[in-house]
Amino acid sequence: MVVKIGLLGLGTVGTGTAQILLDPSGRNPLLKDITIHRVGVRSPDKPRSVQFPPEVITSDLKAIVNDPDIDIVVELLGGLEPARSLILQAIAQKKHVVTANKAVIARYGDEIYNSANQAGVYVLLEAAVGGGIPIIKPLKQSLGANRITQIIGIINGTTNYILSEMTTAGADFSDVLAEAQRLGYAEADPTADVDGLDAADKIAILASLGFGGRVQREDVYCEGIRQVSAADIAYADKLGFVIKLLAIAKGSGGQESQTLELRVHPTLVPKDHPLASINGVYNAILVAGDPLGQVMFYGPGAGSGPTASAVVSDIMNIVAILKSSGQTPTLDPLLSCVHQHFCQITPIEGIKSRFYARFLTGDLPGVIGHLGMSFGNHQVSLESVVQIGFQGELAEIVVVTHNVGEGNFRAALAEIRTLEAIKSIPSILRVL
Amino acid sequence: MVVKIGLLGLGTVGTGTAQILLDPSGRNPLLKDITIHRVGVRSPDKPRSVQFPPEVITSDLKAIVNDPDIDIVVELLGGLEPARSLILQAIAQKKHVVTANKAVIARYGDEIYNSANQAGVYVLLEAAVGGGIPIIKPLKQSLGANRITQIIGIINGTTNYILSEMTTAGADFSDVLAEAQRLGYAEADPTADVDGLDAADKIAILASLGFGGRVQREDVYCEGIRQVSAADIAYADKLGFVIKLLAIAKGSGGQESQTLELRVHPTLVPKDHPLASINGVYNAILVAGDPLGQVMFYGPGAGSGPTASAVVSDIMNIVAILKSSGQTPTLDPLLSCVHQHFCQITPIEGIKSRFYARFLTGDLPGVIGHLGMSFGNHQVSLESVVQIGFQGELAEIVVVTHNVGEGNFRAALAEIRTLEAIKSIPSILRVL
Numbered sequence: 065m066v067v068k069i070g071l072l073g074l075g076t077v078g079t080g081t082a083q084i085l086l087d088p089s090g091r092n093p094l095l096k097d098i099t100i101h102r103v104g105v106r107s108p109d110k111p112r113s114v115q116f117p118p119e120v121i122t123s124d125l126k127a128i129v130n131d132p133d134i135d136i137v138v139e140l141l142g143g144l145e146p147a148r149s150l151i152l153q154a155i156a157q158k159k160h161v162v163t164a165n166k167a168v169i170a171r172y173g174d175e176i177y178n179s180a181n182q183a184g185v186y187v188l189l190e191a192a193v194g195g196g197i198p199i200i201k202p203l204k205q206s207l208g209a210n211r212i213t214q215i216i217g218i219i220n221g222t223t224n225y226i227l228s229e230m231t232t233a234g235a236d237f238s239d240v241l242a243e244a245q246r247l248g249y250a251e252a253d254p255t256a257d258v259d260g261l262d263a264a265d266k267i268a269i270l271a272s273l274g275f276g277g278r279v280q281r282e283d284v285y286c287e288g289i290r291q292v293s294a295a296d297i298a299y300a301d302k303l304g305f306v307i308k309l310l311a312i313a314k315g316s317g318g319q320e321s322q323t324l325e326l327r328v329h330p331t332l333v334p335k336d337h338p339l340a341s342i343n344g345v346y347n348a349i350l351v352a353g354d355p356l357g358q359v360m361f362y363g364p365g366a367g368s369g370p371t372a373s374a375v376v377s378d379i380m381n382i383v384a385i386l387k388s389s390g391q392t393p394t395l396d397p398l399l400s401c402v403h404q405h406f407c408q409i410t411p412i413e414g415i416k417s418r419f420y421a422r423f424l425t426g427d428l429p430g431v432i433g434h435l436g437m438s439f440g441n442h443q444v445s446l447e448s449v450v451q452i453g454f455q456g457e458l459a460e461i462v463v464v465t466h467n468v469g470e471g472n473f474r475a476a477l478a479e480i481r482t483l484e485a486i487k488s489i490p491s492i493l494r495v496l
Numbered sequence: 497m498v499v500k501i502g503l504l505g506l507g508t509v510g511t512g513t514a515q516i517l518l519d520p521s522g523r524n525p526l527l528k529d530i531t532i533h534r535v536g537v538r539s540p541d542k543p544r545s546v547q548f549p550p551e552v553i554t555s556d557l558k559a560i561v562n563d564p565d566i567d568i569v570v571e572l573l574g575g576l577e578p579a580r581s582l583i584l585q586a587i588a589q590k591k592h593v594v595t596a597n598k599a600v601i602a603r604y605g606d607e608i609y610n611s612a613n614q615a616g617v618y619v620l621l622e623a624a625v626g627g628g629i630p631i632i633k634p635l636k637q638s639l640g641a642n643r644i645t646q647i648i649g650i651i652n653g654t655t656n657y658i659l660s661e662m663t664t665a666g667a668d669f670s671d672v673l674a675e676a677q678r679l680g681y682a683e684a685d686p687t688a689d690v691d692g693l694d695a696a697d698k699i700a701i702l703a704s705l706g707f708g709g710r711v712q713r714e715d716v717y718c719e720g721i722r723q724v725s726a727a728d729i730a731y732a733d734k735l736g737f738v739i740k741l742l743a744i745a746k747g748s749g750g751q752e753s754q755t756l757e758l759r760v761h762p763t764l765v766p767k768d769h770p771l772a773s774i775n776g777v778y779n780a781i782l783v784a785g786d787p788l789g790q791v792m793f794y795g796p797g798a799g800s801g802p803t804a805s806a807v808v809s810d811i812m813n814i815v816a817i818l819k820s821s822g823q824t825p826t827l828d829p830l831l832s833c834v835h836q837h838f839c840q841i842t843p844i845e846g847i848k849s850r851f852y853a854r855f856l857t858g859d860l861p862g863v864i865g866h867l868g869m870s871f872g873n874h875q876v877s878l879e880s881v882v883q884i885g886f887q888g889e890l891a892e893i894v895v896v897t898h899n900v901g902e903g904n905f906r907a908a909l910a911e912i913r914t915l916e917a918i919k920s921i922p923s924i925l926r927v928l
Contacts, residue, residue: 080787084641090754092640092708094829190638196788198630198638206622206630208524209516209808276524322522338794341773355512355801356628360794362770369787376641384830390822397526398816 067383068101070128073140077164080372082114094380104128129154136382139163148172155179162378164191164371170265170281177401186399188378193219193266194347196370197363203273205398210353212274215313219266221345221365222250222257223289223309228343236294249345259288260328267311271326275315277407285412287329296491299452299462305332306340323408325415332420332495413471418495424458424487431485442476444468458487499815500533502560504582505572506544509596512804514546526812536560561586568814571595580604587611594810596623596803602697602713609833618831620810625651625698626779628802629795635705637830642785644706647745651698653777653797654682654689655721655741660775668726681777691720692760699743703758707747709839717844719761728923731884731894737764738772755840757847764852764927845903850927856890856919863917874908876900890919
């Protein structure tokens with residue numbers, strides 16, 4: 065039995081996927097039973113590094129999802145439309161779908177999985193999070209025996225590259241971003257990466273799998289890294305931390321009946337934490353559960369080869385099921401989406417965390433007392449208050465709090481802003 | 497449909513497994529469809545931390561593998577016999593098998609998988625390597641799109657704990673071993689761990705999965721850590737390395753037609769290598785492949801909870817297949833053993849690596865020249881020769897070679913042993 069693939073998109077990941085499928089020797093023998101039946105692209109005449117006969121290539125993407133010969137549609141277009149509509153149409157035609165599209169799954173997963181369950185087809189997305197790192201399937205399968213308590217990831221390579229470079233070179237955000245754009249590690253419009261939106265898409269997907277409920281993408285609290293300065297990185301270093309953009313999902317009671325914390329923000333990570341040493345474009349995802357303890361998955365979070373590796377693993381998974389299932393199989397409950405309800409998400413005001421805040425102040429002798437009073441007025445207990453440097457006439461003071469309610473911390477800051485000695489609050493970051 | 501488990505063994509891992517299965521809330525909903533039908537133990541009357549009705553417990557292990565009501569036999573006895581015979585009998589009775597027994601699989605995998613394929617049942621062993629770290633299933637499934645080039649693991653927690661403690665405390669092997677035994681991190685008879693036998697069992701299994709061929713356990717070259725001294729750890733540190741017991745499988749061309757290197761030995765690992773920072777009883781496995789690059793899996797390599805998590809994930813996997821497959825399914829080629837041939841293994845003499853050797857010498861002015869000559873005579877090119885300290889009257893010289901053939905290196909050492917100035921060669925280690 066040969067399984068026929070319809071490939072939508074022949075960009076970086078599409079090309080990598082085609083290269084694996086066209087050159088199966090030395091890989092899992094199952095790959096020899098897969099053929100690329102049609103390839104849909106926007107510009108069929110564009111020169112490409114992988115060659116197909118002219119009759120395989122088409123710009124009519126709808127013809128691919130409707131082609132009765134195709135068993136699996138592999139959507140590697142990216143973006144919301146036409147990707148979403150094509151995925152839904154492929155499902156309606158009872159084709160299995162493999163996608164790397166985190167944006168579509170994070171926003172339309174509910175609609176897509178309901179349709180897929182009704183049609184009795186799989187929608188697999190190993191490539192949507194963590195590039196070549198196997199994380200989706202382990203969360204669905206190997207870790208399912210656990211009550212998952214936390215998923216914490218460095219899941220955006222661009223921002224991790226920028227923060228790593230800022231740390232190594234002591235450079236400021238805008239300079240490193242320009243360099244990253246020159247090297248192709250950041251897009252011309254870097255918004256999705258640097259503002260944390262891409263990481264938010266991905267943690268929405270991971271949380272849904274780990275905590276067994278659907279997640280609304282807009283429930284993910286999200287701060288990017290534009291506000292992180294070279295000064296903060298240097299002060300964090302003195303305090304024993306590195307700054308990373310973390311995506312965090314936390315729950316208390318495992319699957320079903322619980323509320324989740326879901327957030328993406330730059331975070332001070334203790335230097336001896338396993339995530340602290342993940343540098344450059346690499347990704348890592350730490351999963352904690354009971355009785356497992358902690359496991360961490362580390363690897364290349366993007367790029368043609370790694371992402372294609374994940375895409376092809378999903379294709380192989382479906383091919384293996386097609387070859388081994390007998391007549392009238394139903395969907396494998398470990399590979400399909402079995403949960404229907406939406407997770408309750410704790411609003412950011414209700415979350416407790418440690419904070420780092422940097423203040424520019426005049427009138428040094430009095431100001432630490434005033435800061436301490438204002439924090440105390442709002443039950444914000446402090447771990448350290450350090451006068452860490454000067455900027456011209458002004459003193460720089462860095463405060464690290466204990467675990468405190470976000471609401472209390474914000475109320476204290478509002479009071480502190482009214483103090484005459486406080487000239488500005490250049491940065492507020494969270495501490496792991 | 498409720499799936500019935502026959503559990504063989506109620507030691508640490510058996511108890512952990514029972515605890516998960518008896519308390520499914522908050523875990524994957526599939527666990528609610530699993531019941532522990534019978535439990536086989538050596539001493540039915542022994543008090544236990546998990547309770548079963550008396551009719552569930554038996555000391556007649558054969559009755560469990562022959563019980564027609566049981567769907568899955570979970571073998572957690574450890575040791576070679578009766579584990580091997582019970583696994584084979586369960587297979588003959590067409591029961592699926594889940595095991596944590598690396599010793600049996602590494603030695604009798606060929607026999608067991610042939611029987612399982614003939615009977616049409618699964619033998620899953622996620623818990624046999626890396627405790628709670630998902631590594632077996634990712635190697636079978638998610639990474640299969642790649643041509644795997646290397647698998648390098650820290651896969652024995654006891655030796656990693658001992659080496660970590662020796663590094664932190666500057667203590668010698670025997671003192672740390674005694675402490676590890678006191679803490680329960682090492683067995684009363686530590687042979688299987690400290691002589692590398694356990695790690696060799698595990699790398700034989702990983703190599704077989706990653707490189708797609710069967711592996712003879714006796715083909716794994718194996719050195720333990722008894723010869724590693726506090727002095728070597730200190731010198732390695734000065735040279736920029738930490739010493740780890742690594743299990744290494746290397747191939748060149750992916751699956752099928754290739755020869756493999758397979759070895760377990762203490763190794764100098766550069767401090768900036770991802771495996772260098774894996775300390776204590778933690779395990780980590782690095783897998784490199786094309787086009788993936790490198791991924792690393794990190795977590796608790798042993799213990800009741802983590803190992804039970806892996807056992808239960810295998811049980812869930814089989815339950816999911818039983819629930820979703822239609823009539824007359826065949827074995828899923830990504831979960832069963834599809835390869836029949838044995839891998840060709842390069843004998844250790846044919847392997848190239850970098851070496852670290854420590855010499856105790858007299859007559860310092862002449863000896864470095866003599867050492868250099870002897871190595872040169874056998875085409876062993878040197879990276880560094882450092883006189884690193886004194887022991888009484890004798891000088892200590894540490895040599896690090898470039899990548900050289902094991903045979904050449906040993907021939908050079910044989911010549912060096914005849915030099916009058918060389919009093920002894922206390923350690924020879926490999927360098928990653």
